[in-house]
Amino acid sequence: xxxxxxxxxxxxxxxxxxxxxxxxxxxxxxxxxxxxxxxxxxxxxxxxxxxxxxxxxxxxxxxxxxxxxxxxxxxxxxxxxxxxxxxxxxxxxxxxxxxxxxxxxxxxxxxxxxxxxxxxxxxxxxxxxxxxxxxxxxxxxxxxxxxxxxxxxxxxxxxxxxxxxxxxxxxxxxxxxxxxxxxxxxxxxxxxxxxxxxxxxxxxxxxxxxxxxxxxxxxxxxxxxxxxxxxxxxxxxxxxxxxxxxxxxxxxxxxxxx
Numbered sequence: 567x568x569x570x571x572x573x574x575x576x577x578x579x580x581x582x583x584x585x586x587x588x589x590x591x592x593x594x595x596x597x598x599x600x601x602x603x604x605x606x607x608x609x610x611x612x613x614x615x616x617x618x619x620x621x622x623x624x625x626x627x628x629x630x631x632x633x634x635x636x637x638x639x640x641x642x643x644x645x646x647x648x649x650x651x652x653x654x655x656x657x658x659x660x661x662x663x664x665x666x667x668x669x670x671x672x673x674x675x676x677x678x679x680x681x682x683x684x685x686x687x688x689x690x691x692x693x694x695x696x697x698x699x700x701x702x703x704x705x706x707x708x709x710x711x712x713x714x715x716x717x718x719x720x721x722x723x724x725x726x727x728x729x730x731x732x733x734x735x736x737x738x739x740x741x742x743x744x745x746x747x748x749x750x751x752x753x754x755x756x757x758x759x760x761x762x763x764x765x766x767x768x769x770x771x772x773x774x775x776x777x778x779x780x781x782x783x784x785x786x787x788x789x790x791x792x793x794x795x796x797x798x799x800x801x802x803x804x805x806x807x808x809x810x811x812x813x814x815x816x817x818x819x820x821x822x823x824x
Contacts, residue, residue, distance in 0.1 A: 569641060571605045572634045574598055575613060579631050582621045654810030656685035662707040663692045666760040668779035668800060671726055671824050672711065675802075682818045686811065694759055702803065708812060710803045713749065713777070722801040723816055726824045732792040733764065733780065734773035740792055746772035749798055764789070 578587045578598070588595040606613050613627035623631070650656040659679075663672055676688055693701065699718065702710045711725070730750065734740050747753070747763050763774045764785040777798050780786060802819065804812050 567605060567608055569638075571601050572637055574601050575605060575627075576631065576634055576638065578602065578614065578621070579623050579627065582623070584621065650685060652810070654812075654814040655683055657809070657811045658687045658689060659811060659815065660706065660708045661688060661690040662698045662701055662710040663690060664698060664710075664712040665692045665694055666780070666783060667692075667711060668726070668728075668777075669782055671779070671800065674822075674824055675711070675725070675819065678818060678822050679815055683811075683814065686815075705805065708804065708808065709815075711800065712803070714799055714801055715803075716752075718803055720803050720805055722803045723819060725800045725802055725819075727797050727799045728777035728779055730775050730794045730796045730798055731778045731780075732773050732775055732794060733767050733786070733789045734792075735768060735770045736788060736790045738770050740773060740790075743770075744772040746774050748775040749777065750775070750796060761785075 574587060574591065577590055578584065581587050581590070584595050584598050584602075588598045591598070602613065609626075609630065611626040611630070612624050613630060615622045615624055647656060661676075672690075676690065679686065679688060695712065698707075698710050698712060699715065701707045702718070702720075714722075732740060734743050746766055747758065749758075760776060760780055760783065763776065764780065764783055766772065767774050768785050768788045775794060777800075778791070781791070802816075804816065
């Protein structure tokens with residue numbers, strides 16, 4: 567049994583004419599007759615009654631017809647799903663986020679993608695910086711959202727630029743505190759996770775320079791902030807040879823202001 571046989575059978579059950587079905591598929595009547603015979607032999611039942619005046623579908627044929635139609639419906643659905651995937655309109659996209667990043671921007675970004683491509687399944691999770699980069703380089707993630715990183719060689723899309731602020735405990739004086747961390751400076755062997763940095767500032771160990779989106783963090787209710795004259799940008803990194811689905815998402819995000 568093959569798809570063509572099922573298609574011929576369904577068409578013949580409607581036309582009840584080998585001639586019309588043959589014309590519909592642009593093949594000979596003999597070819598249609600042979601394929602229907604082969605299908606009947608495989609099923610072990612007569613699907614049609616033929617005589618010189620007319621063709622009639624048998625009770626067995628009527629029973630098989632509903633299943634044949636269901637089969638073709640599933641096949642057509644599968645084709646549509648595959649075609650949508652090839653066009654980049656469906657599939658699974660794995661997104662990695664930097665922990666304690668701009669939650670409002672992240673939600674807006676995900677909603678924008680989902681609204682434009684509802685058939686795309688978004689799998690997203692927050693990671694520590696080092697894990698985020700590692701999983702992206704190992705291609706376990708299709709997209710990652712993080713601050714500019716010179717160690718990443720893959721292309722990126724600028725999402726938003728933030729003012730840099732000095733954060734320090736409300737009960738301390740900024741002039742008396744040492745600088746613990748500046749996000750614009752490259753550090754080695756230091757915990758650069760935002761949560762830990764803000765915690766250190768809360769413990770009056772010093773001040774930290776971070777993007778102003780950290781105002782969303784609960785620790786900030788204990789902190790004061792002071793502006794700097796510098797900025798820092800958030801990027802969406804993707805693989806150069808990414809599937810069409812990624813390029814479709816990028817085109818949508820390029821038109822959206824975050």
